[in-house]
Amino acid sequence: MGSSHTNSGLSLRSTKFHLITLAALGVVFGDIGTSPLYALKECFSPDHGIAFSPGAVLGIISMLFWSISIVVTIKYVMFVLRADNNGEGGVLALMALSLRSAISGSPRAKLLMMLGVFGACMFYGDVVITPAISVLSAVEGLEIAAPSTAHAVIPLTLAIVVVLFLIQRHGTSVVGRFFGPVMFLWFLSLALLGLYNIVKAPEVLVAINPYYAVHFMAEHSLQAFIVLGSVVLVLTGAEALYADMGHFGIKPIRYAWLFTVMPSLLINYFGQGANLIANPKAITNPFYLMIPEPLVLPMVVLATCATVIASQAVISGAFSLTSQAILLGFVPRMRILHTSEDEQGQIYIPLINWMLLVVVVAVVLAFKKSDNLAAAYGVAVTTTMVITTMLLGVVMRHIWKWRMPAVVVAIGCFLVVDVAFFAANLLKLTEGGWFPLVIGGAAFFLLMTWYSGRMLLRMRIKDDGIPIEPFIEGLLAHPPHRVGGTAVFMTGNIATVPVALLHNLKHNRILHERVFFLKISIWDVPYVADSERLTMKELGGDVYLLRAAFGFKEAPEVQKVMTLTEQQFGHHFDLMDTSFFLARDTVVPSKLLGMSLWRERLFAWMYQNGAKPSDFFHIPANRVVELGTKVEI
Template identity: 55%
Template sequence: MSQSNQADHKSVAGLILGAIGVVYGDIGTSPLYTLKECFNPEHGLQLTPANVLGILSLVFWALILIVSFKYVMVIMRADNRGEGGILALMALALRKQGRRRGQFSIFIVLGIAGAALFYGDGMITPAISVLSAVEGLELASTKVHPFILPIAIAVLVGLFMMQAHGTAAVGKLFGPIMVLWFLVLAILGVVNILHDPTILAAINPVYAIRFFLDHHYAAFLALGSVVLAITGGEAIYADMGHFGRRPIRLGWFAFVLPALLINYFGQGALLLHDASARVNPFYHMAPDWALVPLVILATAATVIASQAVISGAFSITAQAIQLGYCPRMDIQHTSDKEIGQIYLPGINWALLVSVIVLVLGFRSSNNLAAAYGIAVTGTMVITTALAYIVLVHGDGWKRYAMWLILTALLIIELAFFASNAMKFFDGGWFPLLIGIAAFVLMTTWKTGRRLLFHRLHDGEMPLESFVDAIEASPPHKVEGTAIFMTGSADTVPHALLHNLKHNKVLHENVMFLTIQSTDIPVVGKKDRLQIKQLSPTFWQVVATYGFNEEPSVPEIIEQCLQETSMPLDMMTTSFFLSRETIVDGKTPAMSWLRRRLFATMQRNAARPTDYFKIPPNRVVEMGTQVEI
């Protein structure tokens, strides 16, 4: 084998290991609570061989159809220049379909709704995962019960406090720990399957069909628990940009999926012969001497699973900021090598408070399971709906085949969603409440920024005619360069007009800088800047960033110096920004509540100097009031 081939294999192996450590954490910890919840006595499902085989058959085919087929094989084809996730898919659908009236708004609503539900998932996953792992201690001693919640909260607090230090150092341990976790899942499963290999008959979908024919409504309700086996499927698509399709697919089919299926069948074999194991079938699979080490390993696995969801919340917030659906926030990079490793303090502490409230409010993983499914299935349905636009194209049988495939998947997912909707009053209201709140915040910010943009630039002077007039009759000039940050590349910024009105001077050189985002993840350097010299002393620069990038004014200036003869010296350059104060207009364009909400978000947004990395000692802010 050549050295280049060896290097390629090592690279793929490293990516597979990384994917196992990050991508599959959520779905990999589902065996802790899925069958326990399916046979929870409160649900009234009897522990009979037919029911065990029926539930296992449903779990098996859910993993095959929804995760393996839909996400790993189909949805991963809908990549936005290598990136995945609900907002990346929304941006891709918008670009594919164009700005057709009505459809454009539908795609945006679906994308924002999916992103909003993700925050509900991001709160519940750490709570249910860590709680279900720590609850295993109760099997060792009932005296531990009063300490379950304090231990779980302590683990969660430690997890969220760790975020500020980044995952670069700990990330190297994630892959090996999760490999060990999946190996243990498989070993426990094999040992129990050997006691009764007949459990493997559940692979036959006839058992799932018989289960529905026998139980009807009860079987429909059971889908709300079966769906717990596929939570985390969305992460496979969302993390595609970090690892690529091939490593994720290889890791899933060659290692993760077999380990999960073997463990589920092992739990089923145990339940056939030990009815008492229904209290916690996962931990009952292990011998007594292995219980405490298994709890420790499970807790480590759930921390890793939670880490992936928390990092996903950071990433989706950063994307929302760039796409204009979220106010600027403090974004800290925790690695000088990996751009995707970021930390958002505001999101981190909000998630921690929400997770602790969840743990104290629901008090057990069984109670949390009722709240879990709605957010997960809702996001699944939205992903499939957006995939229609991206994947159903072309002519002939391929177009109709993809349409039929997505329609069949959508019907299955709607059944899962409807089953979970029945748990609304048992906790399902929580992720919906979080989703609605996030949806209102994101749409209010987007609408408010659009109205603000129109109010600011309504009636403004055209830029080029203004420059011609100034050059024909220049005011008093001072040394240095002035950079005016503006959202419009065609009109004169308010900050410049205020500066001329009050100071009656202009710098020797003036740059109008507009920073805009686009619906692709990363913009190449050659496409980053559009530079135009408007006159001997006026320049216009438009910088474009993808939704996975962060704008940097120093980088823009450095590239300008490389590509032009623009007279720029940071020591003699001043940045002029407008700071808007929202006031009520005579004919309000938004409701009173949304105006108050938008004004609050505007006031608390991160300062432009921090977000755009502008040297704060070089900034002049010009205030203005805007009616909305």
């Protein structure tokens, strides 16, 4: 009896694990899974000056094989995935983890923070380029299936992109169920096509030997170095393995990569190489020309579905990253909509969605072909890869407590590869590589302006503030008229009196019978347990200091704080009898020490156009009292 229960339990766990792994295929691997559409084609670009020969094919296939093995399998799957921040991954989570090894406010902490933020900003460049290059490269298959439809490639690409962004507000929960099976079918097709073509020239399999990669680089030197800038395209999306770790867990991602994604990709690349050896004319489009003619059109449809899924994954990633950046204090508050009642991570940010749509459409119209976008793609990917490796080194040394020689060897090996890819892509700056750097640089400037401005604003309010405990003690000694009900004063600093209270006392000359000063803090962990969320201190006379902590992946809702306060401290809140007081600061740029005047003006504009605190903290609109104040920075 016990044995059957054990077996059924194991069976259920196994089924659940395989379902999660299937779901991970649809979300995590879309970007790297669609690389075969354009990667090998770019490696043999006429601009590189590599004369076509069977030896060159073996050399480049060997470079692809070892790049995937070293960067994705060894670096990301074996090492980076271990650097989780309470189960969460991604460059911001890695930054938060590495910051634990530095003293807050120190030059080292600032450097680590800037590295992490710049890595996150480069991801926005990736988000813009992925839908453009992947959908374009898929639709370009129409030119192979029916050359007369060449003129329809850009209009069709634009139509797919527009529809993709229009459906974002409905969430991915409905279509998400089909992502995994579609991507499994895609990877199965890649593997079968690869095997079908390897039979034509099985000698391509010798490219597993690293000698061919080394010999190719030694023989062609400069041209081989330039080709590295295209080889990196097989690694696009490797960062997604780490960024989406919180959704699926380490084991399903590792399992999906090792037993489905990596074998399918490698077999397909070897198949493309075999087809090139057997049929050199296929160089114009190695992917679509490896497909038997009757299957080209079905593969165009399947490839388009796969690229839409890849695009969906990075767009969802942009929403998630922006939400984390808002809570960590790098981005102004924005309207965030939750698209699923079950999945907390499924969110939609209208402003980011429409900005991305405009930029992606502009990119498709400006670059016109997937070939032209390849240079831009590489720079975005390699910059984030280098930053991830540097932050990983800090985590290895200070969080995992590795010995310095082991850290130097491991990080040194990874950096040699990453920097080689990065340097090769810098050669393409004039061909489009500048584009993600401009997007990343602009985003980095805006994020650091917002962060620095917030620190200045907080410092000014703190300097001008009145210490709260002696003030309340004096106030209760000679109290104003007390009225019924509860007043909740939102504050950013529990050490000083909220400006909203001072205004209320000055103008209304009353104090509610029960007063809470509520500070909501965001910790550098993804989630905070309810048992650790609240701390409360009574200041006397039914006046309380209440602190609520949330993780950077949670929605900081005041209603949740009220419910927990009742459960843990016995204070009941009747919303119809509770008023929330907020100070609506107006930032006034000045010549005081701080940022340059024009950056202060930019910060003031961002501050005034951010989402209202009442919306961000989900406070019922009819219970909010906003009191204005001016702050010079």
